Amino acid sequence: MYGHIRGQDNAVARLKTLRRLGKVAHAYLFTGPPGVGKHTTAKAFAGALLCDAGGETGGACGICRQCRLFQSAAHPDLQMIGPEGASIGIDQVRRLNAAVSRKPYNHRHVVVIDAADVCTDQAQNAFLKTLEEPPGAAVFILVSDRPEALLPTVLSRCCEVKFRRLGVDLVAEELVQRHDVPAVEAKAAAALAGGSIGRALELHTPAAAALREKVLAVAANPALARVNDKTLFAGRAEARQWLDFMSLWYRDLLLYRLTGNTGLIVNTDRLQEIKQAAYTASQLLKAVESVETGQKMLRANVHQRLVMEGLTARLASVFQKDSSRA
Ligand SMILES: [Zn+2]
Numbered sequence: 001m002y003g004h005i006r007g008q009d010n011a012v013a014r015l016k017t018l019r020r021l022g023k024v025a026h027a028y029l030f031t032g033p034p035g036v037g038k039h040t041t042a043k044a045f046a047g048a049l050l051c052d053a054g055g056e057t058g059g060a061c062g063i064c065r066q067c068r069l070f071q072s073a074a075h076p077d078l079q080m081i082g083p084e085g086a087s088i089g090i091d092q093v094r095r096l097n098a099a100v101s102r103k104p105y106n107h108r109h110v111v112v113i114d115a116a117d118v119c120t121d122q123a124q125n126a127f128l129k130t131l132e133e134p135p136g137a138a139v140f141i142l143v144s145d146r147p148e149a150l151l152p153t154v155l156s157r158c159c160e161v162k163f164r165r166l167g168v169d170l171v172a173e174e175l176v177q178r179h180d181v182p183a184v185e186a187k188a189a190a191a192l193a194g195g196s197i198g199r200a201l202e203l204h205t206p207a208a209a210a211l212r213e214k215v216l217a218v219a220a221n222p223a224l225a226r227v228n229d230k231t232l233f234a235g236r237a238e239a240r241q242w243l244d245f246m247s248l249w250y251r252d253l254l255l256y257r258l259t260g261n262t263g264l265i266v267n268t269d270r271l272q273e274i275k276q277a278a279y280t281a282s283q284l285l286k287a288v289e290s291v292e293t294g295q296k297m298l299r300a301n302v303h304q305r306l307v308m309e310g311l312t313a314r315l316a317s318v319f320q321k322d323s324s325r326a
Contacts, residue, residue, distance in 0.1 A: 019048045
């Protein structure tokens with residue numbers, strides 16, 4: 001069960017030990033960047049908790065009756081919930097509360113709540129009662145890449161298990177071995193994905209590749225960015241991707257300007273352009289900072305149109321000023 005999880009040895013070892021020693025708490029919060037194995041690990045942990053023999057190795061045995069039920073996704077004591085639409089609502093939590101208040105089929109209920117941070121406050125409050133007085137040996141596993149969005153009262157009742165970013169080489173290897181991505185593309189996607197397999201897979205789509213081309217064209221000449229270009233404002237997800245691509249591009253330019261080293265460059269297919277770019281370090285630093293500001297604004301729910309208009313105007317002025325000075 002834990003066999004498919006890569007690069008999260010600390011978290012996995014800790015969960016196995018807890019299970020083996022029978023020192024399992026009522027609630028866990030799995031945190032870390034998106035796409036690094038939190039959900040997969042939560043499922044493996046759930047399997048180990050349900051397994052009748054899990055106390056021996058800390059993992060699921062894979063052969064007992066409980067494991068077979070779990071593997072066929074039919075274990076009556078396992079509840080998995082996640083967003084329906086944009087959020088996890090009060091009705092879902094009420095159904096969950098009702099389910100775990102019944103006597104378990106075997107010895108405990110296990111609940112996995114994916115993207116727990118999108119629980120409405122109302123839903124979190126409804127869940128809190130169950131968390132305060134967990135029925136029997138029930139275990140709740142909350143998974144979140146934005147734990148700051150959870151109510152402090154919920155946070156304080158969970159043991160946090162941290163998941164880390166994966167190394168670029170490991171992400172690339174996963175893409176090649178498990179997702180049939182060609183090696184060269186896998187390397188670029190992995191480098192751009194900042195240690196997340198999920199993100200790397202998103203970046204590998206033709207749509208993402210097309211978006212990157214547009215971003216690099218705007219980066220090359222922000223003054224010409226058409227602020228009414230629909231792709232700038234198609235949605236928050238696109239805007240986020242825009243800013244990620246842009247941030248990596250300016251970082252590459254800055255790194256090369258400062259170190260002359262190409263080993264750290266992410267946009268490896270654009271080496272020539274990066275080497276020939278004539279920007280100053282100060283311009284590039286300002287550009288990196290401007291993009292970071294844009295990313296912060298987007299996270300703070302500022303409308304993507306405002307963010308992108310502000311950013312392209314700022315970049316145009318950053319690169320304009322110095323070129324007139326030169
Ligand atoms: Zn088993």
